[in-house]
Amino acid sequence: MSRLPHLHVAVLMGGPANEREVSLMSGNGVADALEGLGHRVTLIDLDRDIAVRLTDAAPDVVFNALHGVPGEDGTVQGMMDLMGIAYTHSGMATSVIAIDKELTKQALVPHGIPMPGGRVVKSADLFTADPMPRPYVLKPVNEGSSVGVAIVTEASNCGNPIRPDAEGPWQQFESLLAEPYIRGRELTTAVLGDRALLVTELVPKSGFYDFASKYTEGMTQHVCPAQIPEDIARLCLEYALAAHRRLGCRGVSRSDFRWDDERGEEGLFLLETNTQPGMTPLSLVPEQALACGISYPELVEIIIEDALRHSGRMS
Template sequence: MLRIALLYGGTSAERDISIKSGEAVWAALERVGHSVLPFDVGTEPIERLASEKLDFAFIALHGGEGENGTIQRRMEELNIPYSGSGPLASRLAMDKELSKAEFLTHRVPTAPYEVAEEFEAEYRIRRMARRMGWPLIVKPIDQGSSLGVAKVTCLNEVHDSLKSAFKFGPRVMLEKCIQGRELTVGVVGNRALPVCEVIAPTGFYDYKAKYDKQAGTRYDTRPALPGPTAKMAQHYARRAHHALRCHGYSRVDMMLDQDGELWVLEVNTLPGMTETSLLPKSAAEEGIGFDELVQELIDVSMEQRRRPISNRATRVLAA
């Protein structure tokens, strides 16, 4: 039995989602037999953990300081082992521009993009549309859960889409819209979980499609995919995971286009952890229940942090 701090809540725009993940993980930890200290990062000073004699911290935060490396750095300063990736990987995954740069360096296929500030964004998106055609995607640089993300299909939608995205920060990403099927692949330790397909009725997996029960979004953990597509999706998931220096676990989102090509969208270092979230759904397809998955995430995270720092180098898979 371990004494585990469960970090949840926080102050980001994804606080409500984090609370749901936290409650689910809390229950699982107690069922497994651990002693749990629930800790709402949004209402309590993190320094309090220093006096708690903890064996581990399970981070169930989403967005903000929970995913941008801040909390991870504080855990290391307090010498508390924690779940998931370290400060650098968290920062790389949270910042979409940094992620894209790493994907390109490590030959991970990703959609063409530009980054724009407010004064130039409308000009840039018009220029991209002339070059690539509609639709395009507008998204904040460093938000999760598809907050502020919009699919722009014509000039009339540009202004409102940019206005929404700029609410979250001074820069936005403008990206070619890859049309096709949305896939997601969990990575635990060094293995990729079964591919899950996300089927949104509108064809666009935005915030509403993710969290509104009335949206009618479906998830297929046994999608019919052509040829070697499933194995390639798992390959690119592991490749993206390692390209960003992730360890422990992650979830990699990607698109399968109409020509059968895969395009990685992003890596989530702290994916949702309710019993109906995508990572647990994929694990269940392998016969791994929610409680068992939570314990495995602890095990792989602790194993990683037992290794000497010199052995934690990035391992990027060969093409």
């Protein structure tokens, strides 16, 4: 049963980003849930005519199911702000900061949320020397879903220094964020509204939680709730909620952590906060919500209700 009056919802998905296929899965899942609740749905695949298509559709609200650039970096959010359209998830300013890993550190670390050190380097400089002692991690400054992430170790087959012809993110991006590699376990916590849900541990069969591990069934075991010490679970919930609030996130977010279990509380680091986490069958937010008694359709409507309330169209 719907918790909202029947609405016309435009589901914005797809687009040209690296995460296009994941976005399409998220969008279709959201659309199916909404239609099952009796809402009218218009599916919109992001393209250059997006403003015209949104104007023609004239929805009550947009469910933003885009992942990556330009749907998650503030570009689309700014357009919808100018058009006066209500939309789900975080606004423009939050999106600009949260997708940029360096800006996120500047916003969170001074307020006691631990994140790995590191610096932005030019990819071309990697071909003359390592930016820090190995092992270290290289990642794009403003991509998500582990797109373009490389772990550089002494045993890496990319050369020492890295060869220009070796496969890696240095071939795709002019600049990369270099961070010390944190050994240990992969943890994640979703925040819905003003509530941190649970902690999930991700145990990839490949040994690294990369793009394929995230979105290929059977590649990663989700332990929900995570079997970790109570103090570590508490810190994950506290840091995720604090990041959500400090960044100004709306609706739902998901914060990813790395925990060096040999160092206790000092080994826990927040890696990033995702403002538009996936809504696919393998996605972590729906899984945590369900474990808290919130079904997928209920989750979708809670996110839409938050958007309508923020826009002043619902008291």
